[in-house]
Amino acid sequence: MDPPEEDFDNFEPEVYDDFDRPYSSNYDNNSRNGYYSTQRKISLNDADDNHLDEAELEGLVMTNNTTTSRVGSKSKTAAPLYLHYTKQLRQKCAPVIALLSLAWTPRYRTTSCIALLFIAFLSSVILTSDEENAWHNSLLSHTSSKSTFVYKNTKYDPFASVNSNQRHYILKSIYGFWGFFDGGADDRPKEPYMTVENAGNPFLDLTESKFPEESWQADAVYANHFQDAGAKLVVRAKEAIYATYHGYGLKNVQATDEADDTVTWELENIDERLQERINMFMVSQEVDLGSITSAEALDEIAPSWKEKGGWTTSRSWDGLKRRLLHALMTNSPFTVVVTGSWQSMGYGGNHGHQSMAATMESLLGPLFDKLNVQLVVRAIGLPPLTGLNSQEENDLMVGGRSTLIHSLGWSSIYGSDVDMVVWDDYNLENGQSDETAKALFDLFARQALLAGDTSLPFLWGGDFDVLRNLHESADVDVGQLGNAMAGVDETDSESAVSSLEWAAQYLKCSSKTQRYCDGESYKFDSHCWVDHGGNAPPTPQLDHIPVLPTAIGWRMHQIKGYTLSYNILAALDDAIDFWAEKTIFEGHPLADENWHMGEYITNVQDKVKALTESDAPHCFQLEELMKLPKRLCKSRMKGRTEHTPRANPADTSLRTVITNSDVSVESDGLYEGYLSDDAMIHSGEVNPIEIANLGKDPSNAKERHLLQKRWLRQRVMRRADDKSSGRVLLSSMIRSTNQRTTAIGDIKSQPQRRLDKIEPGDGWKVLHTFPGDKCDGSILSTGCGALKSSECLLEGHQGSRGGVWGIESVGWLVLKASGVESGFVALNLELCNTLPDSFVLEYAIENGETRTMSTLNKEQFAEKVQMPVPGMRLLTVFDDEKNTKSDLVVSIRVKGCNDDCQFGVTHFYWS
Structure with missing residues (x-):
């Protein structure tokens, strides 16, 4: 059993920071629940690249709002924030200053006073308006409690003035990063030891004596370092989640000297930030x-x-x-x-x-x-x-x-x-x-x-x-x-919303601004196609995914x-x-x-x-x-279905228990072109996955690949050569009864024949599902691509309501339930078209050498089929608590309505 060693190949037996100093661990095992009082000043010159210290284990490393941290070879003190903006104001507002100087000369003073009074009157009108006031659109403001800077109604982006290398150094210094090495990897057991056979039980409950002495679980040095690194990784991820709604905890980030890559920044108060995070979650x-x-x-x-x-x-x-x-x-x-x-x-x-x-x-x-x-x-x-x-x-x-x-x-x-x-x-x-x-x-x-x-x-x-x-x-x-809404800043006005983190905007509104939180353009953010210069979609694409009421x-x-x-x-x-x-x-x-x-x-x-x-x-x-x-x-209870998504799709399909040969899967065909959602992270948005997965060097090709792969919330990607996938627009998968009738019409009539015994029929088809057997509900599933008929190729949901469909002429559908334990078997059915008075449904149960036949006319069928909830038609075909034969065979067909009776089996249940 190999020990955990993600990214081990990038490290030597002794981990060093970028200034060739070995790390040391300051983990305090006596600190309760990970809360630490020790604080220290951080700069990359003395930062531990591989380990967070006591304070970092439960939050950002911060001293106070005046602490300055540096990256680079020279030590420089950050210029005060007002000097930074004063320089900008001098450069951009010189013409305005000159005009004001001219206006205050004796010659123009009377006219200027009248103009100022008029401006003051307009300002009073603007400032007495409700949330639509434009004060934030014209003034520079500083909110120290949240370290949020608004300039022309734009949230302060702490990394706007630094390059990617400087940005990575800052994040590493604040949050730490994963860098872990197993010095005894070569000595670990080569034969698997965490097995059912070795454990003596299916739970893998291996006893202490059965762990090899060289196993990582028994190695105190390895295990202690693993616990240390794991604890810091977990805390880093918790802080990353909080940062999504409250920012990185940075302010006054400045690249003070481009020649030697020097950067300075300030950090928020650790105690306040930690308490807010705990209160939120x-x-x-x-x-x-x-x-x-x-x-x-x-x-x-x-x-x-x-x-x-x-x-x-x-x-x-x-x-x-x-x-x-x-x-x-x-x-x-x-x-x-x-x-x-x-x-x-x-x-x-x-x-x-x-x-x-x-x-x-x-x-x-x-x-x-x-x-x-x-x-x-x-x-x-x-x-x-x-x-x-x-x-x-x-x-x-x-x-x-x-x-x-x-x-x-x-x-x-x-x-x-x-x-x-x-x-x-x-x-x-x-x-x-x-x-x-x-x-x-x-x-x-x-x-x-x-x-x-x-x-x-x-x-x-x-x-x-x-x-x-x-x-x-x-x-x-x-x-x-819960939903952690207690820790979300309120959207109290449309004009001030951009001072909030992107994830928090329009999420929590007051009564007077609720219309913004309920607004479709604020509430949803989707698109159905990105033109990447490749193959054009076979079906015209919608602008966005259709929004349904109560979504x-x-x-x-x-x-x-x-x-x-x-x-x-x-x-x-x-x-x-x-x-x-x-x-x-x-x-x-x-x-x-x-x-x-x-x-x-x-x-x-x-x-x-x-x-x-x-x-x-x-x-x-x-x-x-x-x-x-x-x-x-x-x-x-066990079951089989053609609905997706489902666990282990290849093993839980209805087709795995049907004895009929050649049950085909009908679909609209796959779009084989390359699909890419190029919607990037919004400007200034905190990327929690990046924080949680900080590594030693972002320029490393492997790490870049992993980060790209993991940021799947922003990118939906698919290999062009994937031939066995299928994805469909929501509106395509919630077909009405009439739409299903049209689809089933493709089934061709089969020659009638007299059946003296039950024989599986030919011509059954799987409809309204995805081709392939890979829709398992995970975002990494490769089995749900895009159908040619989809109006939204990037919709990305895996839900379909598939079933095995047939008509009278296709004969019997035969299914086998293995491992029946409590004597219960049922089917969920779907029906298209109005049933004629001549309708008859027949089903048979083979229990060993015994066969039981049942025939239901239209009235009997309506009485026996249960509709426990809308959308279900549950037909119990076997209910005998005393009969627990391990295998049962169920056969079903319709008669008395030619090919007008179209019906499907969507689920097969047994217990």
Whole structure:
């Protein structure tokens, strides 16, 4: 098992700064929670390139507002700010000064006084206006509390007057950078030791005695340095998130001597900045769900949790730390699933890379790589449905309903390897909940907890009552996320908005300026095509992604993504600190009881299966509400679908369980040209990914490549030779029933034949999905390119509502459910056209040597098919709790309507 050593090849065994001095570590293990009182003056001449000191571990290195830092070979004191601007004023305002001097001569003094009085009158009118006043447009102002300088209504850009090399030196000196070397890499074990066979269990819970002496986990020197570097990396990323909304903490940055690259700057106060950051993202970890019995009581105890980082319990927080330590110790992937309503997934006006999940993945992915842990993120959600009546649209908007279509196949569609689930239902956040919503979320949560054999997710988000029941009765780790809006500066006027950081503009408004925050041009920022001189798009492109009502903008997605990131970083910070404290006294490797997951997972899953209606009633209510058997609340559900995105797309497609031969995938064809979103970072915008990934030398080609790859929020790239991908515009994937009817019309009639036995039919087609099997919900997925018919090639979402479609003449569709454990099998169907009175649906269940045939006429079909939520037609074809045969074969076909009956199977569920 190779130790974490990202970027090791760029360093020698002993790391030196640019002035050939070896580094030294000042990490204070006795400092609680990473807060340090020691401060020091920073300049590159005496800066430690590789290590942050005590103060840097929990914030920027700052002394006070008058501290000057230098980069370069000469020591120079920064000129006062007023002298810097006085020089500019002298140069640019000389003609005005001359004119004023002339106006005040005795000859023109009377006329000048009258003119001044008139100007004063106009000024009073302007200054008494509301937020539209133009004072900021004409005067130079300085806001010292935020170190924001406004000149002609433009936010101060600290790097406007320095070159890229100077900029990099400044950032390194303030934030530090990753530079870590394993001096014993050559001696590490060559044979893998972190294996199921060696551990003796599927959880990779390797005991202390089984770690080789040369392993990095048992090497005190390596592990201590790794903990040190990891802690600093995490703090750097936390500060980077805060800087996105409050700037770099720099002021008066000046290149004082171009000849020798000398630069001076000043820094904000460390204590104020640190306290503001903590207040913005603080997660309340002391919530006692034993005494807090309702959401209303929670709001009384922690009234601001929604506007900060959220809440959890101390036991749950320890559980999250345990999961992270397990990933660090075993170098295993850490998997996060983000799901919820279509608004929460970023549909309706935003690019895919602007969503909450993509924001988190683009920041934390490179950081986890450095720690040799692969961060796997799946954003599993669907675009909104059209073709619904107003009542159905309103019903689907109530929290939880949009996830049911995947919840019934949770372990397959979301994945069986999940460490964290973020259930981010936008409509539930806004108070739209009822007993059905609670029951549906309870089913979702239980399926998530039962999905994995070797994993157990931490649950972020969802209904409070459900979370409390699971926490108290089944030891489940739970919490609810906030949005950190408490730390966002308010947009109190349009004229002053540019004094805010780009991410904070129009994000939080007062009542008098709310119209700006709600304005479409401020709320959304998208474009469908960038002319790069290559192949022209085959379909005329829209200017921007169509905006749908109730959609939330990219800034809200971003801050939610960074709030989630900050919570994960905070837990990772605590985990590393705990690891360091334990091993200082107990030695390496970390003791088994601190990171093993086997007993932890088994305990929770056994208790979830044992829950009674008196302990946690909500899920069990689905039998009465939707005719879903109660045992589904205790049994793991599996499934297959053609909807995207989904976990492991190649393995979870409906086609993997269909025995019919030659089921073709129909699509509009791929646009094969090169796609590039050339929208660069906005001027003066803080790039948190750059800060978190600061390296030794930005001129290094490898590092430049990595930074470009990681900045995926701003660039959506695709290889021109990728032949197996597909992406489509939102409006193309939310086709109405009429549009689907046109598409299915391409299926050709097959010759009728008498079937004495069930034989798989020919001519079934997969429609309304992406070609290829790579749409897994991650922003790095290469399986979702652009369809030729797309009107917005850069839209970037992976949501499609595909299915296997057929008509009467194509005969039987035959599917196989393997590993049925609780005797339940169901299909989700879609139908086009009005069913004639002669309509008949037949299905058969083969259970070993037994075959059961069922025939439903139009009236019987309407009675048996359930519509638990709008957009679903659930047909239960097998429900026998006593019959738990491991494999069942399901066959289905329609009759009595020639080729007018067009129907599709979108999901196949079993348990």
